[in-house]
Amino acid sequence: MAEDLRRNAATDPVIANAESIDAAARLLVAGALVAFPTETVYGLGADATNDRAVAAVFEAKGRPRFNPLIVHVDGVAAARAEVTFDRRAEMLAERFWPGALSLVLPRRPDGAVSLLASAGLDSLAVRVPHHPVAEALLAACGRPVAAPSANASGRVSPTTAAHVAASLGGRVAMILDGGACPIGIESTVLDLTGPAPILLRPGGVTIEAIEAVIGTVTTAGPEAIAAPKSPGLLASHYAPNLPLRLNVLDVRPHEALLTFGPRPPAGAVLTRNLSPTGDLVEAAANLFAMLRELDRADLAGIAVMPIPDRGLGRAINDRLRRAAAAR
Ligand code: TXA
Ligand code: MG
Numbered sequence: 001m002a003e004d005l006r007r008n009a010a011t012d013p014v015i016a017n018a019e020s021i022d023a024a025a026r027l028l029v030a031g032a033l034v035a036f037p038t039e040t041v042y043g044l045g046a047d048a049t050n051d052r053a054v055a056a057v058f059e060a061k062g063r064p065r066f067n068p069l070i071v072h073v074d075g076v077a078a079a080r081a082e083v084t085f086d087r088r089a090e091m092l093a094e095r096f097w098p099g100a101l102s103l104v105l106p107r108r109p110d111g112a113v114s115l116l117a118s119a120g121l122d123s124l125a126v127r128v129p130h131h132p133v134a135e136a137l138l139a140a141c142g143r144p145v146a147a148p149s150a151n152a153s154g155r156v157s158p159t160t161a162a163h164v165a166a167s168l169g170g171r172v173a174m175i176l177d178g179g180a181c182p183i184g185i186e187s188t189v190l191d192l193t194g195p196a197p198i199l200l201r202p203g204g205v206t207i208e209a210i211e212a213v214i215g216t217v218t219t220a221g222p223e224a225i226a227a228p229k230s231p232g233l234l235a236s237h238y239a240p241n242l243p244l245r246l247n248v249l250d251v252r253p254h255e256a257l258l259t260f261g262p263r264p265p266a267g268a269v270l271t272r273n274l275s276p277t278g279d280l281v282e283a284a285a286n287l288f289a290m291l292r293e294l295d296r297a298d299l300a301g302i303a304v305m306p307i308p309d310r311g312l313g314r315a316i317n318d319r320l321r322r323a324a325a326a327r
Pocket of ligand 1: 038040041042043044067068069070102104118121123124125147148149150185186187188189191200201
């Protein structure tokens with residue numbers, strides 16, 4: 001299926017109308033990637049509940065790291081199913097949604113969104129976009145859609161379908177053309193996981209407008225705002241409690257084993273294989289859930305087999321190195 005969807009990869013944008021939006025929704029539900037317009041910038045969308053589809057987003061963007069993605073929903077009720085709202089979040093959603101404000105809130109344990117979408121964090125950035133095409137697409141697919149800006153890593157965010165085609169053409173199943181994005185800069189990202197609201201990224205909704213609703217907002221340091229670095233600097237950054245040994249081929253007593261490929265070493269008390277077939281997209285899709293499964297208080301550590309340092313393997317190894325260093 002994934003192979004078929006990739007072979008049919010779009011290079012030319014398709015004008016957004018009822019029919020093409022319906023086709024795009026079916027592609028999303030089938031696990032394919034669809035680029036679509038929002039009021040801020042174009043997003044590279046994937047079914048946020050599908051680990052593999054979310055892994056494909058990172059692959060298509062060619063990011064060397066797993067940054068947490070913004071999850072788009074079609075209303076406050078859908079957001080509430082995934083994250084816990086407090087009074088500040090209620091007031092901001094009431095005032096600015098649909099709109100260019102992404103709220104970082106604690107994930108609900110019973111939420112359906114892939115752990116990879118938030119790069120393993122216990123929080124999740126959610127927003128309700130204010131654009132007729134994005135709204136129709138979310139309604140048609142009936143599930144949350146993870147969507148970073150639809151540009152290759154290191155390029156500027158696209159505000160027209162032609163920008164998307166130039167940056168990601170051939171790597172997405174469909175590019176929906178809804179014209180130029182009216183705001184043209186990304187959404188404001190506000191962290192509400194702690195007692196003080198923290199601005200992680202300035203964007204379409206001004207800090208003054210936010211402060212008028214919830215009072216003083218702290219601005220994160222420039223390091224934290226630089227998108228590629230921010231996940232590594234977050235206090236809630238997920239790291240296993242157990243020590244990790246990376247690039248090993250042996251397992252010690254009482255160690256759990258995280259393996260990759262068809263020939264895992266034997267003898268571990270608990271083993272998870274990121275991808276028995278050696279598929280890095282599948283490995284990325286499984287990474288955070290498997291790390292959590294192996295992180296058991298009754299074990300001594302986690303041994304991790306070598307993972308090829310190419311494609312998504314670079315992001316996987318980056319994440320594992322941070323997890324190993326975090327202790
Ligand atoms: O306007 C936008 O927000 C666009 C459109 C498509 O909606 N999306 C977008 O996504 O810009 P992206 O992935 O390019 O940027 C997401 C930003 C990053 O700076 C990321 O670090 C931050 O949001 N972010 C996402 N989830 C987070 C979390 N759980 N904790 C902290 N920061 C988070
Ligand atoms: Mg971006």
